[in-house]
Amino acid sequence: MDIDTPFEIGGRQFRSRLMVGTGKYAGNQQMVDAITASGAEIVTVAVRRVDLDRSREESVLHHLSADHFFLLANTAGCYTADEAVRYARLGREAGFNEFVKLEVIGDKETLLPDVAGLLEATRILVAEGFTVLAYTNDDLITALRLEEAGAAAVMPLASPIGSGLGMLNPYSIRTIKSRLSVPVVVDAGVGTASDACIVMEQGVDGILMNTALAAAEEPVAMAHAMKLATEAGRAAYLAGRMPRREVAVPSSPELGMLA
Amino acid sequence: MTEVVVTLNGEEATIPGPASLAALLEHLGLDPRAVAIEHNREIVRRAQLASTPVAAGDTIEVVHFVGGG
Numbered sequence: 289m290d291i292d293t294p295f296e297i298g299g300r301q302f303r304s305r306l307m308v309g310t311g312k313y314a315g316n317q318q319m320v321d322a323i324t325a326s327g328a329e330i331v332t333v334a335v336r337r338v339d340l341d342r343s344r345e346e347s348v349l350h351h352l353s354a355d356h357f358f359l360l361a362n363t364a365g366c367y368t369a370d371e372a373v374r375y376a377r378l379g380r381e382a383g384f385n386e387f388v389k390l391e392v393i394g395d396k397e398t399l400l401p402d403v404a405g406l407l408e409a410t411r412i413l414v415a416e417g418f419t420v421l422a423y424t425n426d427d428l429i430t431a432l433r434l435e436e437a438g439a440a441a442v443m444p445l446a447s448p449i450g451s452g453l454g455m456l457n458p459y460s461i462r463t464i465k466s467r468l469s470v471p472v473v474v475d476a477g478v479g480t481a482s483d484a485c486i487v488m489e490q491g492v493d494g495i496l497m498n499t500a501l502a503a504a505e506e507p508v509a510m511a512h513a514m515k516l517a518t519e520a521g522r523a524a525y526l527a528g529r530m531p532r533r534e535v536a537v538p539s540s541p542e543l544g545m546l547a
Numbered sequence: 548m549t550e551v552v553v554t555l556n557g558e559e560a561t562i563p564g565p566a567s568l569a570a571l572l573e574h575l576g577l578d579p580r581a582v583a584i585e586h587n588r589e590i591v592r593r594a595q596l597a598s599t600p601v602a603a604g605d606t607i608e609v610v611h612f613v614g615g616g
Contacts, residue, residue: 309616319614334615337556337608338582340575347581347611364615374585378610381590382583449616476616498616 291526295494297471298387298419298440302358304329305488306518307473309498313507316351322501323352325511331357332389332496334364335379354384360421362389367402369409376413387419389443389475389496399449403430407437414438423475426460428467435470442468443475443496446487450499452479454486461490481510481517488521489529551603562601569596571607582611 294301307330313319323331333348352359361379366372369392376388392409394402401424410420414437421441422434431442444464447453454477455461465472471493478484478500487495495518504510551564563574568591572579584591585608591599601607 310614311616313614332616333612335583335610336613338575338577338611340556340558340560340609348614349581349612359612361612362615377590378583378585378608379612381592382581382610382612496616 292522297421302329305494305522306515307332307360307494307496308501308511309496310348310352311498312502318507320351322507322511323357325508325515326501327515329358330360332360332362332498334362335375335382358385359383360387360389363391365393366391367393369405369412372405372409373412376418380418386417387421388413389421389423391423401425403427407433410434410437410439421473426457426464428460428463431464431468435468439470441471441473443473445476446474446483447477449476451477452500452503453477454479454483458486458490461487461492465490465492481513484514484517485521485524488518489525491525551601553601553604554606556607556609564601566601567597568599568601568607571601572596572609575609577609582609584609
């Protein structure tokens with residue numbers, strides 16, 4: 289049974305609502321196996337200097353074929369709009385598409401976004417023809433401004449990057465989803481399958497995770513669990529949950545009991 | 548061939564030159580399809596690598612994709 293609509297960002301359809309990162313795995317084979325088990329099509333990568341002392345060092349492209357995965361360059365580690373724009377341009381040149389997962393970080397401790405810098409960088413990159421997926425906090429007004437600035441998707445956090453705390457504010461996530469026209473993809477903070485499922489039950493379009501897979505005891509097995517959880521959460525959202533009641537209602541008939 | 552001194556990925560480097568950016572990548576053993584190049588803060592498209600000369604004192608950044616979230 290498939291009553292879902294296609295998952296589309298920037299005019300492009302994707303087969304999975306789960307996006308995954310490529311960082312922090314114990315090895316390249318484990319990364320490839322986990323990503324394959326997750327069923328993700330969109331896979332994020334970072335842009336960094338080539339280590340020229342080990343110039344034969346392989347790029348992540350060596351392990352992830354652009355024929356099978358949609359590589360989404362990020363601007364992780366950038367703290368100003370100028371820096372993020374520079375990394376986005378380099379990512380576009382190194383990569384295969386106009387998409388960028390835009391991060392402008394405002395604080396080293398929490399890795400929370402600098403929303404002023406994020407808006408500025410979004411405007412610049414949209415004007416240059418980029419398809420911007422903007423990593424932001426769970427603030428409705430920022431999300432609305434990002435949409436106005438031309439972001440192709442808005443990516444509010446569930447909780448801080450790498451924290452594994454799960455979704456801290458379902459109300460904010462639902463509000464953002466209900467008010468935006470562009471896709472909403474929750475990015476960062478999920479720790480285990482139930483977190484991902486609850487995120488998807490809010491009705492958001494997709495979810496992005498990295499550490500929840502890479503830091504699991506068994507990343508490949510967790511990737512499989514996250515695939516199921518993402519699908520289950522989406523299916524439950526589409527199915528429409530029963531109302532919450534604070535009283536019990538029997539499931540079995542009250543009639544026909546023995547005297 | 549003579550040599551030129553440039554700043555390559557933040558470090559002073561002596562490379563064969565004058566030469567093109569394409570020749571520099573070859574010297575470094577890097578596949579141009581797997582990297583992106585900034586030459587004095589300007590991105591150089593792959594098609595222009597062979598026709599872009601490297602001069603003494605230039606600043607060159609060579610980046611690629613690594614694992615990230």
